[in-house]
Amino acid sequence: MGTTPKNPSAGEDHGNAAFGFRRVAAETRQSLVNDVFSTVAGRYDLMNDLMSGGLHRLWKDDLITWLNPPRSRRPFSLIDVAAGTGDITLKALGDGGPGCRAVLCDINPAMLEVGRGRLRQAGLADRASLVIGNAEALPFADQRFDALTVAFGIRNVTRIDKALAEARRVLKTGGRFLCLEFSCCDVPMLDRLYDFHSFEVIPRLGALAAGAAEPYRYLVESIRKFPDQRRFADMLGEAGFGRVSFRNLTGGIAAIHSGWRL
Numbered sequence: 001m002g003t004t005p006k007n008p009s010a011g012e013d014h015g016n017a018a019f020g021f022r023r024v025a026a027e028t029r030q031s032l033v034n035d036v037f038s039t040v041a042g043r044y045d046l047m048n049d050l051m052s053g054g055l056h057r058l059w060k061d062d063l064i065t066w067l068n069p070p071r072s073r074r075p076f077s078l079i080d081v082a083a084g085t086g087d088i089t090l091k092a093l094g095d096g097g098p099g100c101r102a103v104l105c106d107i108n109p110a111m112l113e114v115g116r117g118r119l120r121q122a123g124l125a126d127r128a129s130l131v132i133g134n135a136e137a138l139p140f141a142d143q144r145f146d147a148l149t150v151a152f153g154i155r156n157v158t159r160i161d162k163a164l165a166e167a168r169r170v171l172k173t174g175g176r177f178l179c180l181e182f183s184c185c186d187v188p189m190l191d192r193l194y195d196f197h198s199f200e201v202i203p204r205l206g207a208l209a210a211g212a213a214e215p216y217r218y219l220v221e222s223i224r225k226f227p228d229q230r231r232f233a234d235m236l237g238e239a240g241f242g243r244v245s246f247r248n249l250t251g252g253i254a255a256i257h258s259g260w261r262l
């Protein structure tokens with residue numbers, strides 16, 4: 001079980017960007033990320049359960065508990081950025097009252113198509129709309145939403161600072177930003193077990209269950225390139241969010257960050 005560098009330099013420098021542990025031109029990174037999610041879209045939900053042993057569901061429940069969408073008829077508009085197959089929207093609309101509406105925004109049409117089917121099946125399609133869009137240039141007017149969520153999406157974005165600025169722009173004053181992302185596990189033994197699971201188990205599971213190891217190698221490596229809890233909290237502050245805080249989940253394997261547009 002090797003030890004793995006935790007969160008080496010993140011993001012973009014001199015026109016280069018991290019794609020997993022590789023450096024690629026910043027302008028080609030997004031298309032490589034899109035290829036990953038186009039490849040995994042049909043099996044994304046199954047693989048999420050297999051790879052996390054179902055833990056991602058508990059973490060997403062924690063995010064929705066923190067979001068606390070109103071149960072009443074009060075209008076509440078949520079945008080779920082990098083919404084993928086719609087887990088966060090399904091949970092938020094399921095918990096919230098009839099006044100809750102959501103926009104699912106993702107750059108990848110294949111992921112959103114899976115989400116469309118799931119919303120229909122859950123009888124929630126009339127309270128949700130799907131929009132293809134880049135987190136770095138959200139196709140929405142200023143101050144449109146009461147809350148913005150992004151779950152396991154922000155690390156896939158090339159220019160995180162741009163995505164954070166956009167998140168703040170589309171939130172109303174008093175609106176809330178909540179981000180669930182893999183983070184930095186600092187619990188002795190758990191971190192070694194987590195390394196082993198990440199680098200030895202997940203790519204093999206990807207090869208066996210989804211017929212492709214490479215996309216899962218990228219997903220694991222991208223987690224290690226992402227800033228740790230404190231650095232990401234600082235980035236929220238730099239983007240202009242107020243009352244920034246975070247909670248660790250499962251020893252810091254994941255974390256939820258919260259910030260407000262004040």
Ligand SMILES: C[S@@+](CC[C@H](N)C(=O)[O-])C[C@H]1O[C@@H](n2cnc3c(N)ncnc32)[C@H](O)[C@@H]1O
Pocket residue numbers: 030033034037081082083084085086087088105106107108111133134135136150151152153156157158
């Ligand atoms: C790991 S999935 C997360 C999906 C979902 N939020 C969840 O928690 O299950 C990451 C998603 O980010 C999307 N994504 C990647 N880059 C993006 C960008 N620049 N703008 C918007 N979405 C992006 C991908 O298409 C993919 O659907």
